[in-house]
Amino acid sequence: MRPAILNPLFADITALAGVGPKIAALINRVAGPRVVDLILTAPINVVDRSFQPKIADAPAGKILTLRARIDRHDPPPKGKRLPYKVICSDDTGFVTLVFFHARADYLQKILPEGETRLISGRVEEYKGGRQMAHPDYIVDPEAESEMPLYETVYPLTAGLTANVMRKAVGEALKRAPDLPEWQDAEYLKRRRWRDWKGSVLELHRPKTPDNIALSAPVRQRLAYDELLANQLALFLIRRARVRSRGRVIKGGGDKRAAAAKALPFAMTDAQRQALKEILDDMASGERMVRLLQGDVGSGKTIVAFFAALAAVEAGAQAAIMAPTEILARQHLESLTPFLKAAGVTMDVLTGRDKGAARQTKLDAIAAGDIDIVVGTHAVFQEDVAFKDLALVVIDEQHRFGVHQRIALTQKGPRPDLLVMTATPIPRTLALTAYGDMDVSQITEKPPGRRPVDTRAAPLSRLDEVVAAIKRATGKGDQAYWVCPLVEESDMLDLTAAEDRFESLKTVFGDRVGLIHGRMAASDKDRVMERFHRGELAVLIATTVIEVGVNAPNATIMIVEHAERFGLAQLHQLRGRVGRGEKPSSCILLYKAPLGETAEARIKVLRDTEDGFVIAEEDLRLRGAGDLLGAAQSGFPRFRLADIAAHGELLAAARDDAKMIVEKDPDLKTPRGEALRTLLYLFSRDDAVKLLSAG
Ligand code: ADP
Ligand code: MG
Numbered sequence: 001m002r003p004a005i006l007n008p009l010f011a012d013i014t015a016l017a018g019v020g021p022k023i024a025a026l027i028n029r030v031a032g033p034r035v036v037d038l039i040l041t042a043p044i045n046v047v048d049r050s051f052q053p054k055i056a057d058a059p060a061g062k063i064l065t066l067r068a069r070i071d072r073h074d075p076p077p078k079g080k081r082l083p084y085k086v087i088c089s090d091d092t093g094f095v096t097l098v099f100f101h102a103r104a105d106y107l108q109k110i111l112p113e114g115e116t117r118l119i120s121g122r123v124e125e126y127k128g129g130r131q132m133a134h135p136d137y138i139v140d141p142e143a144e145s146e147m148p149l150y151e152t153v154y155p156l157t158a159g160l161t162a163n164v165m166r167k168a169v170g171e172a173l174k175r176a177p178d179l180p181e182w183q184d185a186e187y188l189k190r191r192r193w194r195d196w197k198g199s200v201l202e203l204h205r206p207k208t209p210d211n212i213a214l215s216a217p218v219r220q221r222l223a224y225d226e227l228l229a230n231q232l233a234l235f236l237i238r239r240a241r242v243r244s245r246g247r248v249i250k251g252g253g254d255k256r257a258a259a260a261k262a263l264p265f266a267m268t269d270a271q272r273q274a275l276k277e278i279l280d281d282m283a284s285g286e287r288m289v290r291l292l293q294g295d296v297g298s299g300k301t302i303v304a305f306f307a308a309l310a311a312v313e314a315g316a317q318a319a320i321m322a323p324t325e326i327l328a329r330q331h332l333e334s335l336t337p338f339l340k341a342a343g344v345t346m347d348v349l350t351g352r353d354k355g356a357a358r359q360t361k362l363d364a365i366a367a368g369d370i371d372i373v374v375g376t377h378a379v380f381q382e383d384v385a386f387k388d389l390a391l392v393v394i395d396e397q398h399r400f401g402v403h404q405r406i407a408l409t410q411k412g413p414r415p416d417l418l419v420m421t422a423t424p425i426p427r428t429l430a431l432t433a434y435g436d437m438d439v440s441q442i443t444e445k446p447p448g449r450r451p452v453d454t455r456a457a458p459l460s461r462l463d464e465v466v467a468a469i470k471r472a473t474g475k476g477d478q479a480y481w482v483c484p485l486v487e488e489s490d491m492l493d494l495t496a497a498e499d500r501f502e503s504l505k506t507v508f509g510d511r512v513g514l515i516h517g518r519m520a521a522s523d524k525d526r527v528m529e530r531f532h533r534g535e536l537a538v539l540i541a542t543t544v545i546e547v548g549v550n551a552p553n554a555t556i557m558i559v560e561h562a563e564r565f566g567l568a569q570l571h572q573l574r575g576r577v578g579r580g581e582k583p584s585s586c587i588l589l590y591k592a593p594l595g596e597t598a599e600a601r602i603k604v605l606r607d608t609e610d611g612f613v614i615a616e617e618d619l620r621l622r623g624a625g626d627l628l629g630a631a632q633s634g635f636p637r638f639r640l641a642d643i644a645a646h647g648e649l650l651a652a653a654r655d656d657a658k659m660i661v662e663k664d665p666d667l668k669t670p671r672g673e674a675l676r677t678l679l680y681l682f683s684r685d686d687a688v689k690l691l692s693a694g
Contacts, residue, residue: 002680008175009036009681016171018164026160027168036681038172039200040226040639042219043152046209049120049137050149055130056092058123065120065149066132067141068095070111075104083133086111088119095123096131110138120147150206169204176200179681182674183224184656193221214645223641224649227432229678230638231650231657233687234435238289239661240690241436246287246414249390251313255342256306262341263302265446270294271303274440278307278418281438282391288416291434293425294442295611296575297449300420303442304393305335305372307418312344312371316390319415320374323395325350325521326528328374330550339372349375349384352521393418422572426612426619428647431654432638443612451609452578453585456562456602458592465587466507469556473511473537477582478554481540482573484561497542500560508538516542552580562588563598567618570605597621619644666691 002010013035014024024033031041051064058064068088076082084102088095088111097119099107111117121135137147154165179196181188194202199218202211210216214223260267267275274292281288294300308318322328332348339346347370349361364370368387373379392415419437430439457465469479481504483497501514513527513536531539532551539554557577562570570588577584588602604617643650664672679688 002685003677005177005179006036006677006680008177009034009039011035011175013038013168013172016168016175018171019168023160023164023168026157027165029157030155030160030165035172035175038169039176039204040222041154041169042203042222042640043154043206043212045153046206046212047151047153048149048209049147049151054092055088055090055095058095058130060123060125060130063120063122063136065118065137065147066090066095066123067116067118069116070113073104073108073111073113088117094129096126096129097135098131098133100134116141118144118147148205150209150211152204152206152212173201173204179677180670180674182228182671182678183221184671187656191217191221193217193224196221196225214642219640220646220649223638223646224653225678226638226641226682227646227650227653228656228675229682229684230432230641231435231653232660232675233679233684235657235661236687236690238436239665241287241289245285246416247390248285249282249311249314249316249416251310253310253313255309255313255344259306259309259338259342262338267302268299268442268444268446270442270444271299274442275303275306277438277440278303279310282307282310282416287414288418289437290416290418291430291437291439292418292420292442293430293439294420294422295445296422296572297579298442298445300395300422300442301331301334304395304418304420305338308372308391308393309342309344311391311416312342314390316388317365317368317370317386318372318391318393319379319386319389320372320393321379321395322374322376325352325376326524327395328376329525330528331374334550344371345369346372346374349373349379350521351376351378353378389415391416391418393420395420395422422575426615426643428643428650429615429619431650432643435654448581450578450583452557452574453583454574454588454606455585456588456590456606459560459589460592462589465558465589466504469538469558470507472556473508476534476553477556478531478534478536478551479538479556479558480554480573480576481538481558482560483540483542484564496560497540501540504538504540511535511537512540513538514540550579551576553582555580555582555584557584557586558589559586560589561591562602563590563594567601567604567614567621570601571609571611571614574605574609575611 012024012033013019013027013031014021016035016038019027027038031037047063049063049065051062052067053059053064055066055068058066066088068090070086070088071094072087074085074087076084084099084104084107086097086099086107088097097111118137118139118141119132119135120137121132123130123132139147152166152169153162154169156162156165176197181195183193193199194217199221202218203222206212211218213219274294278288278290278292281290292300292303304320308320311318320331322331328348328350332346335346347361347364349358349365353361361370362384365373366385366387373386378384394417419434425433473479481500483500497514497516501512504512513530515524515527519527527536527539530536531554534553555577557574559565559570559573565573574586577586586605588605590598590602594602600621601618604614604621608614641649660667660672660675663669667673667676676688676691679685
């Protein structure tokens with residue numbers, strides 16, 4: 001149960017004065033549905049009103065605050081559509097306040113003649129005099145605090161004004177309770193951080209414009225809270241897992257030996273090492289949750305397959321989850337020779353299996369007649385029962401978050417879990433998402449890979465590029481053509497791809513194919529097969545995933561509107577070529593002029609093919625928020641912490657969390673109790689539930 005002290009924070013924002021359903025919907029878009037979401041939304045800017053010059057010294061165009069006497073109201077003559085003017089002065093000069101469509105009685109009230117007011121806004125020069133149109137603030141000097149000298153600006157959306165948002169945050173702050181301190185007292189003192197409530201108040205009512213900087217102490221304190229909640233949750237999850245006993249899965253090795261004989265290559269040292277780590281985990285009594293990290297083309301599939309063989313040797317079953325149906329089928333196809341050699345049965349189960357055929361498969365899985373199931377999410381539907389599932393492999397591509405991993409491992413008789421990611425992840429970011437897992441890395445690529453010749457060209461040179469592809473495909477090469485990513489709309493993605501398809505048809509005729517996410521699965525297969533058989537010279541694709549395939553004969557990768565893709569994505573795409581004997585190339589077509597960041601990105605790609613270097617650069621160039629397309633990435637989205645800027649805080653939070661879980665695993669000490677509140681504050685209820693009750 002969430003501590004009662006947090007209840008005011010978890011109320012719906014419509015509970016706040018001035019926030020009706022319409023405004024709530026807008027705020028929901030930029031912050032979230034609850035009061036706490038407003039409080040945890042950091043200002044993105046501060047309007048500085050602290051500059052208080054004399055009227056004669058007031059520069060035009062700059063936000064400032066004047067202290068002026070109201071000399072005279074000058075309403076427009078009746079019936080004239082002229083502005084209402086109010087003349088004010090100090091001992092240096094005059095300024096005219098100008099109001100269009102003004103209500104006289106209101107202005108009389110807020111600007112009484114003969115009195116002094118603080119007036120904030122921008123001054124302009126007009127016909128030799130000074131004027132200020134529609135001041136932002138007019139306050140009585142007695143009530144100076146009604147005007148924020150440093151006015152916060154929040155993320156906005158169409159229809160949501162800065163003032164409405166700021167007021168809503170102000171209302172939310174009124175509900176901020178004094179919370180028990182969850183930070184270590186010594187640490188707090190050393191950092192000179194304030195308590196939580198003091199920090200949020202200071203963040204939103206800054207006393208200096210620097211307060212909202214990522215390096216400001218209040219921001220650091222709050223970022224640390226968020227990171228600590230993240231790390232603590234991961235350590236608690238990890239501990240709960242380790243305590244839940246796993247099974248000892250130890251195969252005899254015969255099937256692996258037979259499959260190894262059929263392999264046309266020897267595993268690299270890195271592959272061998274990763275496999276050993278996995279097998280050791282499986283053979284131990286603890287439950288495995290391991291991340292296998294390896295660049296595109298580093299050969300993760302075969303490692304996972306050998307782990308699956310070990311499970312089969314031990315008399316159990318394994319499931320390998322692929323992100324798409326195409327990949328599931330491709331796994332089956334590419335592994336078939338080794339399956340035969342090892343005498344193991346494997347089948348594919350996807351959303352496409354329906355009716356009686358599906359039932360037959362389900363029966364075979366339940367009877368243990370299928371040793372290894374390769375499939376998509378469909379494998380985890382309720383009616384899919386294994387005879388004895390010992391290992392689950394997820395070829396993740398960032399599609400699962402921590403909570404989904406928890407759900408997966410709760411299915412079946414405590415299977416070991418291996419998660420594979422193809423995108424190298426910067427260490428800091430990996431800690432925030434995979435801190436609950438052990439990690440194996442494949443850091444070297446299979447021998448004989450040729451570097452991919454990477455070039456960038458403006459879209460205006462499209463014709464030349466097409467001509468070059470025509471020459472190359474004439475000699476038997478094949479090309480991928482990836483169409484622009486259109487943000488948040490696969491409908492538009494599709495249009496772009498279809499247009500390109502039509503235009504390339506005029507050059508390549510029926511030797512060009514199109515594949516996209518909205519196609520029926522069987523149509524996708526047909527197109528892929530034609531590409532594999534070499535019938536298609538050019539394959540146009542909409543998304544990264546659709547080309548997550550292995551076609552060694554494809555040597556050319558064209559990415560259209562490369563400036564719209566992230567570095568990691570471009571790296572992934574490029575990794576689809578350069579897999580065979582022939583030299584490969586990657587052409588990044590961009591729309592000129594290229595922005596600074598896009599240019600830096602392309603340079604990084606040209607300079608290196610090391611995925612880890614690329615990932616670090618990506619983090620540096622973009623910041624973690626953007627890095628992986630947050631929403632579907634499975635990576636936590638931080639509001640106050642910034643992984644690129646707060647790496648040092650993350651490391652500290654990690655050490656702290658580790659120590660907490662060692663010393664007070666059920667969070668029962670006074671600090672532990674307070675930390676429970678912290679976990680709830682950041683909605684890590686999943687982790688709290690794993691604590692022993694009472
Ligand atoms: P990824 O890590 O991207 O999933 P894959 O497992 O798809 O990489 O491997 C890419 C290609 O490299 C496959 O064709 C695979 O058969 C081949 N491969 C894997 N390991 C080796 C190796 N040790 N030596 C040579 N080729 C290998
Ligand atoms: Mg793979």
